[in-house]
Amino acid sequence: MKLYSYWRSSAAYRVRIALNMKRVVYEQVPIHLVKKEQSSPEYLALNPSGLVPALVTDDGQVLTQSIAICEWLEETVSGPSILPEKEYDRVRARTIAQIIACDIHPLNNTRVQAYLRTEMKQDDAQVQAWIHTWIASGLAAAEALIVDGKRYAVGDRPSVADICIVPQLYNARRFDVDLTPYPKLCAIDAEAAKLQPFIDAQPERQPDAPPT
Protein backbone atom coordinates (compact mmCIF):
# COMPACT_ATOMS: atom_id res chain seq x y z
CA MET A 1 0.00 0.00 0.00
CA LYS A 2 1.03 3.60 -0.49
CA LEU A 3 0.42 6.25 2.21
CA TYR A 4 0.38 9.93 1.29
CA SER A 5 1.52 11.40 4.55
CA TYR A 6 3.15 14.34 6.30
CA TRP A 7 5.45 13.61 9.24
CA ARG A 8 3.75 16.06 11.60
CA SER A 9 0.08 15.55 10.58
CA SER A 10 -1.94 14.02 13.43
CA ALA A 11 -4.32 12.29 11.04
CA ALA A 12 -1.45 10.69 9.08
CA TYR A 13 0.22 9.70 12.38
CA ARG A 14 -2.97 7.84 13.37
CA VAL A 15 -3.00 5.85 10.14
CA ARG A 16 0.71 5.04 10.45
CA ILE A 17 0.07 3.55 13.91
CA ALA A 18 -2.94 1.56 12.65
CA LEU A 19 -1.02 0.21 9.64
CA ASN A 20 1.87 -0.77 11.91
CA MET A 21 -0.46 -2.47 14.40
CA LYS A 22 -1.98 -4.44 11.53
CA ARG A 23 1.53 -5.25 10.25
CA VAL A 24 0.79 -3.80 6.83
CA VAL A 25 3.86 -3.01 4.74
CA TYR A 26 3.48 0.40 3.13
CA GLU A 27 5.46 2.94 1.20
CA GLN A 28 5.26 6.61 2.18
CA VAL A 29 4.77 9.48 -0.25
CA PRO A 30 5.47 12.75 1.57
CA ILE A 31 3.04 15.63 0.99
CA HIS A 32 4.60 18.79 2.39
CA LEU A 33 1.73 20.68 4.03
CA VAL A 34 3.69 23.87 4.68
CA LYS A 35 4.69 24.00 1.01
CA LYS A 36 0.98 23.43 0.21
CA GLU A 37 1.62 20.28 -1.82
CA GLN A 38 -1.82 19.07 -0.65
CA SER A 39 -3.38 21.73 -2.92
CA SER A 40 -1.57 20.63 -6.09
CA PRO A 41 -3.84 19.45 -8.95
CA GLU A 42 -2.18 16.00 -8.79
CA TYR A 43 -2.94 15.54 -5.11
CA LEU A 44 -6.46 16.99 -5.38
CA ALA A 45 -7.18 14.45 -8.11
CA LEU A 46 -6.27 11.76 -5.57
CA ASN A 47 -7.96 13.33 -2.54
CA PRO A 48 -10.47 16.10 -3.30
CA SER A 49 -10.39 17.13 0.37
CA GLY A 50 -6.82 18.37 -0.06
CA LEU A 51 -5.87 16.87 3.28
CA VAL A 52 -3.52 14.08 4.37
CA PRO A 53 -3.55 11.14 4.71
CA ALA A 54 -4.64 9.25 1.62
CA LEU A 55 -4.06 5.52 1.46
CA VAL A 56 -3.85 3.75 -1.89
CA THR A 57 -4.66 0.09 -1.45
CA ASP A 58 -3.08 -2.84 -3.27
CA ASP A 59 -5.94 -2.85 -5.77
CA GLY A 60 -5.71 0.89 -6.40
CA GLN A 61 -8.58 2.20 -4.26
CA VAL A 62 -7.90 5.59 -2.69
CA LEU A 63 -9.02 5.80 0.95
CA THR A 64 -9.16 9.01 2.96
CA GLN A 65 -10.28 10.10 6.45
CA SER A 66 -8.16 8.49 9.15
CA ILE A 67 -10.96 6.97 11.22
CA ALA A 68 -12.69 5.49 8.17
CA ILE A 69 -9.32 3.98 7.19
CA CYS A 70 -8.93 2.47 10.69
CA GLU A 71 -12.39 0.87 10.45
CA TRP A 72 -11.54 -0.47 6.99
CA LEU A 73 -8.25 -1.96 8.23
CA GLU A 74 -10.12 -3.59 11.11
CA GLU A 75 -12.65 -5.15 8.72
CA THR A 76 -10.23 -6.30 6.03
CA VAL A 77 -6.79 -6.98 7.52
CA SER A 78 -6.11 -9.74 10.02
CA GLY A 79 -3.59 -9.17 12.79
CA PRO A 80 -4.14 -7.52 16.18
CA SER A 81 -7.56 -5.94 16.51
CA ILE A 82 -7.72 -2.15 16.80
CA LEU A 83 -11.18 -2.22 18.37
CA PRO A 84 -12.08 -3.81 21.71
CA GLU A 85 -14.27 -6.91 21.73
CA LYS A 86 -17.21 -5.95 23.91
CA GLU A 87 -19.93 -3.63 22.58
CA TYR A 88 -19.67 -0.95 25.27
CA ASP A 89 -15.89 -0.98 25.05
CA ARG A 90 -16.10 -0.55 21.29
CA VAL A 91 -18.39 2.45 21.53
CA ARG A 92 -16.20 3.98 24.23
CA ALA A 93 -13.08 3.57 22.08
CA ARG A 94 -14.85 5.12 19.09
CA THR A 95 -16.21 7.96 21.23
CA ILE A 96 -12.74 8.91 22.48
CA ALA A 97 -11.42 8.69 18.92
CA GLN A 98 -14.22 10.96 17.66
CA ILE A 99 -13.73 13.51 20.44
CA ILE A 100 -10.18 13.93 19.17
CA ALA A 101 -10.87 13.55 15.45
CA CYS A 102 -13.95 15.84 15.44
CA ASP A 103 -13.79 18.20 18.40
CA ILE A 104 -10.06 18.93 18.68
CA HIS A 105 -8.02 18.27 15.57
CA PRO A 106 -10.06 19.90 12.74
CA LEU A 107 -10.15 23.17 14.68
CA ASN A 108 -6.39 23.36 14.94
CA ASN A 109 -5.04 22.06 11.66
CA THR A 110 -2.83 23.93 9.23
CA ARG A 111 -5.56 25.32 6.98
CA VAL A 112 -7.59 26.65 9.91
CA GLN A 113 -4.56 28.33 11.46
CA ALA A 114 -3.81 29.92 8.09
CA TYR A 115 -7.39 31.23 7.84
CA LEU A 116 -7.26 32.74 11.32
CA ARG A 117 -3.97 34.51 10.56
CA THR A 118 -4.69 35.64 7.01
CA GLU A 119 -8.43 36.28 6.79
CA MET A 120 -9.11 37.11 10.42
CA LYS A 121 -5.82 38.93 11.13
CA GLN A 122 -5.17 37.04 14.35
CA ASP A 123 -1.64 37.17 15.78
CA ASP A 124 0.42 34.30 17.19
CA ALA A 125 -0.88 34.74 20.74
CA GLN A 126 -4.49 34.74 19.59
CA VAL A 127 -4.02 31.64 17.44
CA GLN A 128 -2.22 29.95 20.34
CA ALA A 129 -5.15 30.76 22.67
CA TRP A 130 -7.61 29.33 20.14
CA ILE A 131 -5.59 26.11 19.83
CA HIS A 132 -5.31 25.77 23.61
CA THR A 133 -9.06 26.26 24.06
CA TRP A 134 -10.09 23.32 21.87
CA ILE A 135 -7.29 21.02 22.97
CA ALA A 136 -8.10 21.65 26.64
CA SER A 137 -11.85 21.09 26.34
CA GLY A 138 -11.43 17.99 24.16
CA LEU A 139 -8.73 16.40 26.29
CA ALA A 140 -10.80 17.03 29.44
CA ALA A 141 -13.74 15.23 27.84
CA ALA A 142 -11.52 12.32 26.79
CA GLU A 143 -9.82 12.13 30.21
CA ALA A 144 -13.26 11.82 31.85
CA LEU A 145 -13.98 8.69 29.78
CA ILE A 146 -10.83 6.81 30.81
CA VAL A 147 -11.48 4.09 33.39
CA ASP A 148 -8.89 3.72 36.17
CA GLY A 149 -6.56 0.76 36.41
CA LYS A 150 -6.31 -0.19 32.75
CA ARG A 151 -3.18 0.03 30.66
CA TYR A 152 -4.73 1.74 27.65
CA ALA A 153 -7.74 3.96 27.01
CA VAL A 154 -10.17 1.04 26.90
CA GLY A 155 -8.77 -2.07 28.56
CA ASP A 156 -5.31 -3.60 28.40
CA ARG A 157 -4.88 -3.61 24.62
CA PRO A 158 -4.38 -0.49 22.50
CA SER A 159 -7.34 0.50 20.29
CA VAL A 160 -8.45 3.24 17.95
CA ALA A 161 -8.78 5.46 21.05
CA ASP A 162 -5.03 5.21 21.76
CA ILE A 163 -4.32 5.59 18.04
CA CYS A 164 -5.92 9.05 18.34
CA ILE A 165 -4.68 9.99 21.84
CA VAL A 166 -0.95 9.60 21.13
CA PRO A 167 -0.82 11.93 18.08
CA GLN A 168 -3.07 14.45 19.85
CA LEU A 169 -0.74 14.61 22.87
CA TYR A 170 2.24 15.01 20.54
CA ASN A 171 0.40 17.89 18.92
CA ALA A 172 -0.55 19.40 22.30
CA ARG A 173 3.11 19.39 23.42
CA ARG A 174 4.10 21.08 20.18
CA PHE A 175 1.77 23.96 21.11
CA ASP A 176 2.99 24.04 24.74
CA VAL A 177 -0.31 22.89 26.25
CA ASP A 178 -0.05 22.08 29.95
CA LEU A 179 -0.84 18.36 30.18
CA THR A 180 -0.91 18.05 33.98
CA PRO A 181 -4.77 18.10 34.06
CA TYR A 182 -4.77 14.87 32.01
CA PRO A 183 -2.78 12.28 34.01
CA LYS A 184 -4.68 9.30 32.60
CA LEU A 185 -4.06 10.34 28.99
CA CYS A 186 -0.38 10.93 29.80
CA ALA A 187 -0.07 7.49 31.38
CA ILE A 188 -1.60 5.91 28.25
CA ASP A 189 0.81 7.90 26.07
CA ALA A 190 3.79 6.69 28.11
CA GLU A 191 2.58 3.10 27.90
CA ALA A 192 2.04 3.28 24.13
CA ALA A 193 5.53 4.73 23.69
CA LYS A 194 6.88 1.27 24.62
CA LEU A 195 5.13 -0.42 21.67
CA GLN A 196 6.91 -0.81 18.34
CA PRO A 197 3.88 0.14 16.13
CA PHE A 198 3.61 3.44 18.01
CA ILE A 199 7.39 4.03 18.05
CA ASP A 200 7.74 3.42 14.32
CA ALA A 201 4.93 5.90 13.60
CA GLN A 202 6.50 8.79 15.52
CA PRO A 203 6.81 11.98 13.47
CA GLU A 204 10.57 12.36 13.94
CA ARG A 205 11.15 8.84 12.57
CA GLN A 206 9.40 9.48 9.25
CA PRO A 207 11.36 9.83 5.99
CA ASP A 208 10.14 13.41 5.45
CA ALA A 209 11.00 14.64 8.96
CA PRO A 210 13.69 17.33 8.86
CA PRO A 211 17.06 16.31 10.34
CA THR A 212 17.21 17.19 14.04
Next chain:
Amino acid sequence: MKLYSYWRSSAAYRVRIALNMKRVVYEQVPIHLVKKEQSSPEYLALNPSGLVPALVTDDGQVLTQSIAICEWLEETVSGPSILPEKEYDRVRARTIAQIIACDIHPLNNTRVQAYLRTEMKQDDAQVQAWIHTWIASGLAAAEALIVDGKRYAVGDRPSVADICIVPQLYNARRFDVDLTPYPKLCAIDAEAAKLQPFIDAQPERQPDAPPT
Protein backbone atom coordinates in the same frame (compact mmCIF):
# COMPACT_ATOMS: atom_id res chain seq x y z
CA MET B 1 -33.74 5.11 25.38
CA LYS B 2 -33.42 8.79 26.19
CA LEU B 3 -31.87 11.27 23.73
CA TYR B 4 -30.53 14.60 24.96
CA SER B 5 -31.02 16.65 21.85
CA TYR B 6 -31.47 20.12 20.39
CA TRP B 7 -33.82 20.52 17.45
CA ARG B 8 -31.32 22.39 15.27
CA SER B 9 -28.10 20.52 16.17
CA SER B 10 -26.70 18.62 13.17
CA ALA B 11 -25.14 15.96 15.38
CA ALA B 12 -28.42 15.32 17.23
CA TYR B 13 -30.28 15.29 13.89
CA ARG B 14 -27.95 12.50 12.69
CA VAL B 15 -28.69 10.36 15.74
CA ARG B 16 -32.44 10.96 15.42
CA ILE B 17 -32.32 9.64 11.84
CA ALA B 18 -30.24 6.62 12.88
CA LEU B 19 -32.57 5.77 15.79
CA ASN B 20 -35.59 6.10 13.48
CA MET B 21 -33.98 3.90 10.82
CA LYS B 22 -33.30 1.27 13.48
CA ARG B 23 -36.90 1.68 14.75
CA VAL B 24 -35.73 2.46 18.27
CA VAL B 25 -38.36 4.11 20.46
CA TYR B 26 -36.80 7.01 22.35
CA GLU B 27 -37.77 9.90 24.53
CA GLN B 28 -36.24 13.33 23.86
CA VAL B 29 -34.82 15.61 26.52
CA PRO B 30 -34.27 19.06 24.99
CA ILE B 31 -31.00 20.83 25.78
CA HIS B 32 -31.29 24.44 24.69
CA LEU B 33 -27.90 25.32 23.17
CA VAL B 34 -28.58 29.04 22.83
CA LYS B 35 -29.55 29.20 26.51
CA LYS B 36 -26.30 27.28 27.21
CA GLU B 37 -28.05 24.41 28.96
CA GLN B 38 -25.26 22.14 27.63
CA SER B 39 -22.89 23.85 30.10
CA SER B 40 -25.02 23.21 33.19
CA PRO B 41 -23.36 21.07 35.90
CA GLU B 42 -26.16 18.47 35.47
CA TYR B 43 -25.54 18.08 31.76
CA LEU B 44 -21.74 18.14 32.08
CA ALA B 45 -22.02 15.29 34.59
CA LEU B 46 -23.78 13.32 31.85
CA ASN B 47 -21.59 14.45 28.92
CA PRO B 48 -18.28 16.06 29.88
CA SER B 49 -17.89 17.38 26.33
CA GLY B 50 -20.80 19.77 26.92
CA LEU B 51 -22.18 18.99 23.47
CA VAL B 52 -25.34 17.32 22.18
CA PRO B 53 -26.37 14.62 21.58
CA ALA B 54 -26.08 12.20 24.48
CA LEU B 55 -27.97 8.92 24.34
CA VAL B 56 -28.84 7.08 27.53
CA THR B 57 -29.39 3.41 26.77
CA ASP B 58 -31.94 1.10 28.34
CA ASP B 59 -29.31 -0.16 30.77
CA GLY B 60 -28.20 3.35 31.75
CA GLN B 61 -25.02 3.73 29.68
CA VAL B 62 -24.40 7.26 28.42
CA LEU B 63 -23.23 7.37 24.80
CA THR B 64 -21.91 10.48 23.07
CA GLN B 65 -20.44 11.41 19.66
CA SER B 66 -22.95 10.89 16.86
CA ILE B 67 -20.85 8.65 14.62
CA ALA B 68 -19.81 6.40 17.51
CA ILE B 69 -23.51 6.11 18.41
CA CYS B 70 -24.36 5.15 14.80
CA GLU B 71 -21.71 2.40 14.85
CA TRP B 72 -23.03 1.16 18.21
CA LEU B 73 -26.61 1.06 16.89
CA GLU B 74 -25.42 -0.89 13.85
CA GLU B 75 -23.65 -3.44 16.06
CA THR B 76 -26.35 -3.88 18.69
CA VAL B 77 -29.77 -3.14 17.19
CA SER B 78 -31.37 -5.25 14.47
CA GLY B 79 -33.49 -3.59 11.79
CA PRO B 80 -32.31 -1.96 8.56
CA SER B 81 -28.54 -1.68 8.32
CA ILE B 82 -27.04 1.80 8.34
CA LEU B 83 -23.81 0.64 6.72
CA PRO B 84 -23.48 -0.89 3.25
CA GLU B 85 -22.53 -4.55 2.92
CA LYS B 86 -19.40 -4.51 0.79
CA GLU B 87 -16.07 -3.44 2.24
CA TYR B 88 -15.30 -0.62 -0.19
CA ASP B 89 -18.85 0.68 0.09
CA ARG B 90 -18.56 0.68 3.87
CA VAL B 91 -15.35 2.68 3.86
CA ARG B 92 -16.82 5.11 1.32
CA ALA B 93 -19.90 5.66 3.49
CA ARG B 94 -17.74 6.21 6.57
CA THR B 95 -15.43 8.55 4.65
CA ILE B 96 -18.31 10.78 3.54
CA ALA B 97 -19.66 10.74 7.11
CA GLN B 98 -16.26 11.74 8.50
CA ILE B 99 -15.77 14.54 5.96
CA ILE B 100 -18.95 16.09 7.32
CA ALA B 101 -18.49 15.16 10.98
CA CYS B 102 -14.81 16.18 11.13
CA ASP B 103 -14.07 18.70 8.39
CA ILE B 104 -17.28 20.73 8.24
CA HIS B 105 -19.48 20.57 11.30
CA PRO B 106 -17.03 21.12 14.22
CA LEU B 107 -15.74 24.29 12.59
CA ASN B 108 -19.18 25.85 12.39
CA ASN B 109 -20.96 24.84 15.56
CA THR B 110 -22.39 27.16 18.19
CA ARG B 111 -19.38 27.26 20.51
CA VAL B 112 -16.97 28.04 17.67
CA GLN B 113 -19.16 30.82 16.31
CA ALA B 114 -19.35 32.27 19.83
CA TYR B 115 -15.56 32.19 20.14
CA LEU B 116 -15.07 33.94 16.79
CA ARG B 117 -17.52 36.69 17.77
CA THR B 118 -16.51 37.19 21.38
CA GLU B 119 -12.78 36.42 21.60
CA MET B 120 -11.79 37.28 18.05
CA LYS B 121 -14.21 40.20 17.55
CA GLN B 122 -15.44 38.97 14.18
CA ASP B 123 -18.66 40.46 12.84
CA ASP B 124 -21.60 38.64 11.23
CA ALA B 125 -20.17 38.88 7.69
CA GLN B 126 -16.80 37.50 8.78
CA VAL B 127 -18.40 34.60 10.67
CA GLN B 128 -20.63 33.91 7.67
CA ALA B 129 -17.58 33.83 5.35
CA TRP B 130 -15.83 31.41 7.73
CA ILE B 131 -18.88 29.11 7.79
CA HIS B 132 -19.20 29.21 4.00
CA THR B 133 -15.50 28.35 3.52
CA TRP B 134 -15.63 25.08 5.44
CA ILE B 135 -19.06 24.03 4.20
CA ALA B 136 -18.02 24.64 0.57
CA SER B 137 -14.72 22.75 0.77
CA GLY B 138 -16.25 19.83 2.68
CA LEU B 139 -19.31 19.51 0.46
CA ALA B 140 -17.11 19.64 -2.66
CA ALA B 141 -15.02 16.76 -1.26
CA ALA B 142 -18.16 14.76 -0.42
CA GLU B 143 -19.76 15.49 -3.83
CA ALA B 144 -16.64 14.11 -5.53
CA LEU B 145 -17.11 10.77 -3.75
CA ILE B 146 -20.72 10.23 -4.89
CA VAL B 147 -21.03 7.70 -7.71
CA ASP B 148 -23.54 8.53 -10.45
CA GLY B 149 -26.75 6.62 -10.93
CA LYS B 150 -27.41 5.51 -7.35
CA ARG B 151 -30.30 6.65 -5.20
CA TYR B 152 -28.26 7.42 -2.07
CA ALA B 153 -24.67 8.36 -1.31
CA VAL B 154 -23.44 4.78 -1.48
CA GLY B 155 -25.84 2.52 -3.38
CA ASP B 156 -29.61 2.32 -3.29
CA ARG B 157 -30.09 2.13 0.47
CA PRO B 158 -29.47 5.04 2.87
CA SER B 159 -26.40 4.70 5.09
CA VAL B 160 -24.40 6.67 7.66
CA ALA B 161 -23.26 8.87 4.75
CA ASP B 162 -26.83 10.03 4.07
CA ILE B 163 -27.42 10.32 7.82
CA CYS B 164 -24.68 12.99 7.79
CA ILE B 165 -25.45 14.61 4.41
CA VAL B 166 -29.08 15.51 5.15
CA PRO B 167 -28.42 17.47 8.39
CA GLN B 168 -25.40 19.16 6.80
CA LEU B 169 -27.47 20.41 3.84
CA TYR B 170 -30.14 21.64 6.25
CA ASN B 171 -27.42 23.51 8.08
CA ALA B 172 -25.94 24.88 4.82
CA ARG B 173 -29.33 26.26 3.77
CA ARG B 174 -29.69 27.91 7.15
CA PHE B 175 -26.51 29.84 6.44
CA ASP B 176 -27.54 30.67 2.85
CA VAL B 177 -24.86 28.56 1.20
CA ASP B 178 -25.34 28.21 -2.56
CA LEU B 179 -25.91 24.49 -3.12
CA THR B 180 -25.89 24.50 -6.93
CA PRO B 181 -22.28 23.17 -7.08
CA TYR B 182 -23.46 19.98 -5.31
CA PRO B 183 -26.21 18.47 -7.48
CA LYS B 184 -25.53 14.89 -6.35
CA LEU B 185 -25.79 15.78 -2.67
CA CYS B 186 -29.01 17.73 -3.36
CA ALA B 187 -30.51 14.76 -5.23
CA ILE B 188 -29.70 12.48 -2.28
CA ASP B 189 -31.26 14.99 0.10
CA ALA B 190 -34.46 15.12 -1.99
CA GLU B 191 -34.61 11.31 -2.10
CA ALA B 192 -34.09 10.98 1.66
CA ALA B 193 -36.84 13.54 2.28
CA LYS B 194 -39.33 10.89 1.10
CA LEU B 195 -38.34 8.44 3.85
CA GLN B 196 -40.20 8.41 7.16
CA PRO B 197 -37.07 8.03 9.38
CA PHE B 198 -35.60 11.15 7.80
CA ILE B 199 -38.92 13.06 7.87
CA ASP B 200 -39.53 12.29 11.54
CA ALA B 201 -36.03 13.53 12.42
CA GLN B 202 -36.42 16.95 10.77
CA PRO B 203 -35.60 19.86 13.11
CA GLU B 204 -38.98 21.59 12.74
CA ARG B 205 -40.80 18.41 13.82
CA GLN B 206 -38.98 18.09 17.14
CA PRO B 207 -40.73 18.83 20.45
CA ASP B 208 -38.33 21.68 21.27
CA ALA B 209 -38.65 23.44 17.89
CA PRO B 210 -40.20 26.88 18.29
CA PRO B 211 -43.70 27.29 16.80
CA THR B 212 -43.48 28.49 13.19
